Amino acid sequence: MQGYILHVSKYRDEDVIVTILTPDALLSLYRFYGARHSTVNLGYKIDFEIENIVNVTISRLRNIIHLGTPWIGHAPTVMIWHHFIRLLNTHLRGIETVDPFYFNLLERLSRSLERQNPKRACIDAYLEMLAFEGRLHKEPYCFICDEPVEENLALGRAFLPAHTHCIYGRKLPFNETLAMLENQKSLMLDETTVNNLWDVLMEGM
Ligand SMILES: [Zn+2]
Structure with missing residues (x-):
């Protein structure tokens, strides 16, 4: 699945909750140690997977790949x-x-x-x-x-x-x-x- 990261908020020490805009949804997903990951940044377009866990209300963000753009260094x-x-x-x-x-x-x-x-x-x-x-x-x-x-x-x-x-x-x-x-x-x-x-x-x- 692909989407744009619209917001990253810290949760506990280094975990984050990431808001992602996909073609048909606005998702809030949990990422362990997201604060350490260079792929989790405001405005990035990413390819990712969602992991649903039984009895956990917020799904997890997995296998993130940053899809770069030519202007990212400007x-x-x-x-x-x-x-x-x-x-x-x-x-x-x-x-x-x-x-x-x-x-x-x-x-x-x-x-x-x-x-x-x-x-x-x-x-x-x-x-x-x-x-x-x-x-x-x-x-x-x-x-x-x-x-x-x-x-x-x-x-x-x-x-x-x-x-x-x-x-x-x-x-x-x-x-x-x-x-x-x-x-x-x-x-x-x-x-x-x-x-x-x-x-x-x-x-x-
Ligand atoms: Zn007037």
């Missing part, structure tokens, strides 16, 4: 990937059965990180997620005051459009930002805007 990219993974873990917390969309999203994002600005790649992935979840608001109406936004466009959490003064947000380029929401691509946005949107994303999914 620290800035790994750091951004970690941020995205933590946000996704919080977003999916408490869910057991998940749509394959989320696993496939990480597959695509991981490939994009090989060739794209990592923040831009994460923003595009997030836009895809908002669209999939039916949460993408494309119309320029402020979610705080309900009035149309004509110039001073900012985006709040979940990339909701707003007036800059209503959310004390940074002013974004109007046409380019609306085009981004329409096409779910940040292609037209400059690096400064991408950095601003990254800060909004860091507030939570």
Whole structure:
């Protein structure tokens, strides 16, 4: 079975509980001495087996193989990937059965990180997620005051459009930002805007 490690929490001295996103489930598995294993790391894609033990509530994680990516040695990219993974873990917390969309999203994002600005790649992935979840608001109406936004466009959490003064947000380029929401691509946005949107994303999914 394959999955992405969304969270690793210590249990007792060196054992860990690992949260893994597979194509159709979010699993919590127990790993003895997991803190010592180089294969158990946040954001890693792994191949693994599950061992079910009679009368033990949490199954065990076994035979782990790390499935590496070309960017794994590039620290800035790994750091951004970690941020995205933590946000996704919080977003999916408490869910057991998940749509394959989320696993496939990480597959695509991981490939994009090989060739794209990592923040831009994460923003595009997030836009895809908002669209999939039916949460993408494309119309320029402020979610705080309900009035149309004509110039001073900012985006709040979940990339909701707003007036800059209503959310004390940074002013974004109007046409380019609306085009981004329409096409779910940040292609037209400059690096400064991408950095601003990254800060909004860091507030939570
Ligand atoms: Zn407003």
